[in-house]
Amino acid sequence: MGVSALTASHASRVLSLVNGKAKPSSQIASHVSSSWERCLTQYGIEPTRSRETVVLEAHQLRERQQSFGDLLGVARAEMESLYDQIAGSGYAVILTDAEGAILNTITDPTLKREFRHAGLWHGALWDERHEGTNGMGTCLVERAPVTVHREEHFMGYNIGLCCSAAPIFNAHGEVMAVLDTSSASCGVTRLIHRHTMALVNMSARLISRCQFLREFPEANILRFHGRPEFVGLLHEALLAIDAEGLILAANDSALEQLGHSHRNALVGRSVESVFQFSNGTMQHRALTEPGTIWSIRDTENGRRYFAKVSAPHQPARTVAPITAPITTPVAAVTRIEPAGRQVGTDSRMLHNFHCAQQLFARRVSILLQGATGTGKEAFAKALHKASLRADKPFVAVNCGAIPEPLIESELFGYTRGAFTDANREGRPGKILQSSGGTLFLDEIGDMPLPLQTRLLRVLEEQEIVPLGGDSPIPVDLHVISASHHDVRQMCTSGDFRSDLYYRLNGTTLYLPLLRDREDKTELIQSLLAEECRDQEPVSIRPDALRVLLEYSWPGNIRQLRNVLRTAAALCDERVIRPSNLPQELLDETSGHEPAMLAVPGGDAAAARAPLDSAERAALLRELERMRWNITHTADALGISRNTLYRKLRKHDIPLPD
Numbered sequence: 165m166g167v168s169a170l171t172a173s174h175a176s177r178v179l180s181l182v183n184g185k186a187k188p189s190s191q192i193a194s195h196v197s198s199s200w201e202r203c204l205t206q207y208g209i210e211p212t213r214s215r216e217t218v219v220l221e222a223h224q225l226r227e228r229q230q231s232f233g234d235l236l237g238v239a240r241a242e243m244e245s246l247y248d249q250i251a252g253s254g255y256a257v258i259l260t261d262a263e264g265a266i267l268n269t270i271t272d273p274t275l276k277r278e279f280r281h282a283g284l285w286h287g288a289l290w291d292e293r294h295e296g297t298n299g300m301g302t303c304l305v306e307r308a309p310v311t312v313h314r315e316e317h318f319m320g321y322n323i324g325l326c327c328s329a330a331p332i333f334n335a336h337g338e339v340m341a342v343l344d345t346s347s348a349s350c351g352v353t354r355l356i357h358r359h360t361m362a363l364v365n366m367s368a369r370l371i372s373r374c375q376f377l378r379e380f381p382e383a384n385i386l387r388f389h390g391r392p393e394f395v396g397l398l399h400e401a402l403l404a405i406d407a408e409g410l411i412l413a414a415n416d417s418a419l420e421q422l423g424h425s426h427r428n429a430l431v432g433r434s435v436e437s438v439f440q441f442s443n444g445t446m447q448h449r450a451l452t453e454p455g456t457i458w459s460i461r462d463t464e465n466g467r468r469y470f471a472k473v474s475a476p477h478q479p480a481r482t483v484a485p486i487t488a489p490i491t492t493p494v495a496a497v498t499r500i501e502p503a504g505r506q507v508g509t510d511s512r513m514l515h516n517f518h519c520a521q522q523l524f525a526r527r528v529s530i531l532l533q534g535a536t537g538t539g540k541e542a543f544a545k546a547l548h549k550a551s552l553r554a555d556k557p558f559v560a561v562n563c564g565a566i567p568e569p570l571i572e573s574e575l576f577g578y579t580r581g582a583f584t585d586a587n588r589e590g591r592p593g594k595i596l597q598s599s600g601g602t603l604f605l606d607e608i609g610d611m612p613l614p615l616q617t618r619l620l621r622v623l624e625e626q627e628i629v630p631l632g633g634d635s636p637i638p639v640d641l642h643v644i645s646a647s648h649h650d651v652r653q654m655c656t657s658g659d660f661r662s663d664l665y666y667r668l669n670g671t672t673l674y675l676p677l678l679r680d681r682e683d684k685t686e687l688i689q690s691l692l693a694e695e696c697r698d699q700e701p702v703s704i705r706p707d708a709l710r711v712l713l714e715y716s717w718p719g720n721i722r723q724l725r726n727v728l729r730t731a732a733a734l735c736d737e738r739v740i741r742p743s744n745l746p747q748e749l750l751d752e753t754s755g756h757e758p759a760m761l762a763v764p765g766g767d768a769a770a771a772r773a774p775l776d777s778a779e780r781a782a783l784l785r786e787l788e789r790m791r792w793n794i795t796h797t798a799d800a801l802g803i804s805r806n807t808l809y810r811k812l813r814k815h816d817i818p819l820p821d
């Protein structure tokens with residue numbers, strides 16, 4: 165039969181079934197017949213209509229993707245793992261939003277044309293109103309997993325497709341997205357589809373579960389199940405509970421386990437009215453035994469469950485005391501957990517770290533945004549150390565520091581004899597070196613546009629071709645990138661590829677400025693301890709500590725480290741006083757010992773004329789801005805390197821190692 169004859173016979177089948185002329189065959193699933201009816205009576209569309217795929221404008225698509233925030237990265241990771249399981253069987257993995265707009269797809273590169281031809285591409289609208297009965301659109305209406313197989317589609321032009329789709333819910337039980345696998349090839353049987361459906365459903369549930377945990381970082385999470393082996397797994401029940409013991413949210417499994425059909429039966433109630441334990445007991449367990457499974461009973465039927473409870477990821481804010489004793493001995497440094505040692509105890513940083521740890525473990529790419537010296541590289545290293553790949557290499561590449569012509573060979577490596585200056589044996593690039601471990605791309609905003617295209621390809625295909633080489637080498641890439649530029653803004657101005665931005669930005673974490681951190685005192689102490697590792701401990705007098713706590717720190721933690729290093733070297737009797745601190749700190753933090761008074765005995769700082777100290781402050785500012793690169797700082801100041809060195813000596817400014 166020709167295409168038009170096929171379409172006509174399909175249309176007459178649909179029409180006669182909906183109009184009651186044909187008996188509903190037992191072969192037609194109820195979700196299909198209801199959808200056909202909706203298409204004809206509610207949306208007024210005809211099965212014989214020709215294809216009119218409606219596609220969003222690029223900026224509309226971008227806005228919808230952005231509204232998903234971190235979840236897009238989580239979903240992407242899950243889509244990749246789903247795709248790995250069904251790769252080679254002719255399927256595309258597709259994510260739509262709650263209105264059926266395709267936000268993301270993974271397709272076998274050889275089938276891209278086929279899927280495009282079928283209207284399955286980014287921005288296309290696949291809700292029932294636009295495309296009639298289909299996996300994604302019908303799943304949105306049914307709010308349940310559905311398979312729509314070939315002639316079950318409403319539109320004649322869609323009858324070559326086979327789709328399995330499952331809804332992704334938020335913590336309030338609303339459908340926020342649909343995960344779908346579609347095949348445009350005719351060889352796929354229903355049996356294969358049943359298998360695929362199970363995989364899709366499982367992935368969608370995993371994403372929903374992740375979304376639930378993301379929505380309540382400040383709540384206790386109670387996980388339970390009638391069988392102990394299911395606690396911590398996909399089917400576990402989840403309740404988010406606030407500090408007062410009020411239930412904030414429940415997942416579907418919690419409703420099922422407790423025998424309720426609606427969230428209202430649980431949300432808003434106290435946990436004590438649902439289970440036979442007190443809120444106090446639960447909070448205590450969350451803090452002291454988060455890993456232990458204990459037995460609980462519900463209040464209604466006395467049924468037994470097994471449970472675990474974890475404390476909020478985002479701890480209550482604690483303000484560091486600034487009224488320190490006369491001296492703050494270094495030995496009293498607060499203990500910080502080893503993996504997070506380079507992260508600190510600031511609540512935003514801890515929250516960032518917990519989020520990043522969970523996402524990174526699921527192969528979500530992390531983008532760190534923060535001003536210079538806020539600890540982006542330190543954070544990335546801590547994340548790597550806390551991951552399962554801690555024993556594999558952590559490879560950092562500063563895209564802003566490598567001269568543009570060298571970035572390509574640095575990243576991708578080259579083969580023997582690739583170009584005249586090349587090392588004779590060739591060299592593996594940083595990407596290959598990082599395979600299996602972590603690749604940290606610092607100052608990603610400085611990567612030239614042509615290389616952005618190559619990097620995107622490597623990330624998509626997980627293989628590289630070194631310069632001069634012709635066969636691809638598979639790589640196992642886990643990327644953390646960082647920038648002090650606003651990379652999203654750079655996409656708008658055309659300086660950064662949006663597709664690479666979305667690939668790198670599974671999630672963006674913003675690192676706070678040092679002046680806004682809650683853990684400044686601890687940071688000062690731990691940095692000082694590090695700086696004096698091999699020497700007698702150094703203490704800080706309270707008035708000096710107050711200056712350090714009140715200064716604005718434009719160069720953030722890096723500047724703090726340099727200031728402490730200098731102060732520790734200059735101080736008498738192993739005690740840092742205000743006079744050991746740079747003049748601009750004292751100038752800015754008024755109300756503390758002015759340098760002229762602070763330094764008895766004609767210290768050099770005390771004798772500094774105002775013009776001198778202004779020059780010193782300007783030098784330090786520029787050095788910080790240029791990340792202590794002498795050539796760049798001299799250029800920025802319009803002086804020679806020699807003059808700069810002379811000025812550094814004159815102002816006692818030591819260079820960092």
Ligand SMILES: Nc1ncnc2c1ncn2[C@@H]1O[C@H](COP(=O)(O)OP(=O)(O)OP(=O)(O)O)[C@@H](O)[C@H]1O
Nearest residue numbers: 505506507508535536537538539540541542721722
């Ligand atoms: N939590 C921390 N505890 C102790 N030291 C830290 C911490 N975070 C960062 N540092 C130190 O601060 C300095 C700057 O950190 P890092 O290089 O990670 O910053 P960055 O944001 O990557 O800087 P840039 O943007 O200039 O590349 C380093 O000496 C690092 O060891």
